[in-house]
Amino acid sequence: MKDKTIDYVLRATWQAVSRMYNEEASKYGASMSVGFALLSIDKENGIPSTALGPQMGMEPTSLTRTLKSMEDKGLIVRKKNPVDGRGVLIHLTKLGKEKRELSRDRVLKFNEVIKQHVSQEKLDNFMEVAEIINELISEKLIFTPENEPTE
Incomplete structure (x- = not known):
């Protein structure tokens, strides 16, 4: 890797990590972005939809598609924000919380194996x-x- 640029190593490594997580998530009918979204949503209080995109570093169109998919799979529900009636809060369903724990376990496993090496x-x-x-x-x-x- 001596002659490779820093950005090349970052990009290649991220693509490998992304591919690994997508392969793992596909076993459960999900994707890495769904797993990341599940981990980004507060289990108890949900999250404003406007805060989720920036927190995940996702473009609005990609986030909209991901949230629609998650809603269709019964992982999330959208509720009016009680503080600001114009806003929407994204909440995990029971199934969403279960899949969130699965995603969390996979991330912790990744970290554990890296720390072993x-x-x-x-x-x-x-x-x-x-x-x-x-x-x-x-x-x-x-x-x-x-x-x-x-x-």
Whole structure:
């Protein structure tokens, strides 16, 4: 992996993780995005539909499709927000809570296996590097005039 760029390694790794979770989720008639949505919805209080997309980093059209699928499968119900009648809260059904626990178990299993193969020091370094990358991107410090190549 010596000659690969940082973004290539991030992308390739994320695609492998995504494929792994989708393969696992397909055994239960779901997808990684459904599992992630289940984990993002508060078990007791639900979540405003407007907060779910940003929390998951999903585009509105993808989120709408995912929520429709989840509703069709009986995993969620939409209820009027009692605080703001214009808003909608997404709540897990009994089945949704069961599938949420299954998703949670799969995520914990992934973390457990990685921790068996990677030292805590290396994991800490990985987390630190990921945080720095996210900060640089969110603060728009990558593509700035001072970082542009000179001729």
